[in-house]
Amino acid sequence: MSKHAPIKPADNNANMQNRNPGSSGTNSQYDQNQGNRGKEMNPNRK
Numbered sequence: 001m002s003k004h005a006p007i008k009p010a011d012n013n014a015n016m017q018n019r020n021p022g023s024s025g026t027n028s029q030y031d032q033n034q035g036n037r038g039k040e041m042n043p044n045r046k
Contacts, residue, residue: 007015007029015029039045 012029015027016033017030019026019030
């Protein structure tokens with residue numbers, strides 16, 4: 001079982017604006033901040 005330190009407000013604010021360019025994914029704060037935008041911007045969506 002691993003324990004994680006709580007995220008500081010300043011770190012959370014930075015994570016929400018950082019999509020992790022150059023990596024294979026994004027962080028959870030960024031994903032939550034974007035919300036439904038990815039689905040709405042999908043050109044295949046009707």
